[in-house]
Amino acid sequence: MGVKVLVVDDSSFFRRRVSEIVSKDPDLEVIGTAANGAEAVKLAAQLKPQVITMDIEMPVMDGITAVREIMATTPTPILMFSSLTHDGAKATLDALEAGALDFLPKRFEDIATNKDDAIKLLQQRVKALGRRRIFRPIAPRTTTPKPVAPAARSTIPERERTVPATQRSKAVLRASGKKYKLLAIGTSTGGPVALQRILTQLPANYPHPILLVQHMPAAFTPAFAARLNGLCKINVKEAQSGDQLQAGCAYLAPGGMQMMLDRGGSYGRIKVVAGSADMNYKPCVDITFASASKLVGGDVLAVVLTGMGADGREGARMLKSAGATIWAQDEASCVVYGMPQAVASAGLSSQSIALDDMADAILRESGG
Known part of the structure; x- marks a missing residue:
């Protein structure tokens, strides 16, 4: 049996693209898709995927909130897709702190100069996150922030x-x-x-x-x-x-x-x-x-x-x-x-x- 994957993105084009790439690998299987964070939380509980790919900016419920909800109810390894911008960086770090494990640029040309290499890397990342049979999310330990920005x-x-x-x-x-x-x-x-x-x-x-x-x-x-x-x-x-x-x-x-x-x-x-x-x-x-x-x-x-x-x-x-x-x-x-x-x-x-x-x-x- 392949690693079961839930694909989450508000863009139907991106959902389809990621699903096709994931499904090309015989060790991976897309078992569902969601168009927003609320659907992702519901399907994570219903379908029990081994890995979730997650967009950040979505209607109804954003990706960071969805990560927090999933980690609280159905802990699952999550791979975030992010834009390579200052705001994208901040949001991705927020998602990682909320419990996501990894991230990739949303534009595939930012992942690798060669399209085939980008596809292979995405498949490798998903498989790597799905290999562990028991997943225990690790929350970051923090201290009181410094008073100076x-x-x-x-x-x-x-x-x-x-x-x-x-x-x-x-x-x-x-x-x-x-x-x-x-x-x-x-x-x-x-x-x-x-x-x-x-x-x-x-x-x-x-x-x-x-x-x-x-x-x-x-x-x-x-x-x-x-x-x-x-x-x-x-x-x-x-x-x-x-x-x-x-x-x-x-x-x-x-x-x-x-x-x-x-x-x-x-x-x-x-x-x-x-x-x-x-x-x-x-x-x-x-x-x-x-x-x-x-x-x-x-x-x-x-x-x-x-x-x-x-x-x-x-x-x-x-x-x-x-x-x-x-x-x-x-x-x-x-x-x-x-x-x-x-x-x-x-x-x-x-x-x-x-x-x-x-x-x-x-x-x-x-x-x-």
Whole structure:
């Protein structure tokens, strides 16, 4: 039996188009369509789909409200379709915070330059979300927002094995005593909620700079950085070339670009480059991790969170060769166990840690 999909959009043309693309994959089956959020809530309860594709702007009930209703009554993995605009970015982040797991641009030409690649990516995303037999939505943990609006802030050698889940609690409580200069985190599908869950638990005086690489379009990263900055005690900003790394500040790689490190200041400075046109990921975790391995060497704690594919594995390999510590999110708490699995299966990560335990583990290990 294929993954059962409910397609939701107020445009009959888009419903038909998405339904046709989904149905072309033998592992997927469209079991219903809805023209607004209210219909989606009703059909989600009736049809019990394994994945829902959801538009944001719809009559009767919008997509964000529908996501909240579905998560409260019939929790189901939801893939949002969004416009690549500032307002679209904000709405998509709201949808992810409400419980949606992933998003794609609504214009297929924005997904990939090649039509066939765009179709394949959509099918892959739907299948990835539908693979888990038991779905437990993960709500982001928040803290009291900062009193200052985000826009107003000025942001200046032995082979290790993966720790089994049964040993995870003991591993989390035991710090290695190693000293660090940098925390680097890479993620993709499910990452916005995972990053918010972790970063909101770090204190304002966290002792190291933090590099964040989240697979995300260029239109989304400024809004995402601003949202995190407003929720977190640490400072969070979209990285810019020339930024001098500072302790207690997280630098989010800009969408469509590559974030690297260069010499300068106490910790180094950011260098943002366009990178190769044939790169699969912009930003790419491998590139940032590799750059950190050359500048910071073994004094890095690198964490690979939920996401499709294997981005981060080769960068983690370079970091590990330099003596850095590599952790992976555990399978049970991942939206998609792709990137963490790639790192763990290659024998690069020393711990597999649940999302709920990750912030505490980071603080214990890095002295925050």
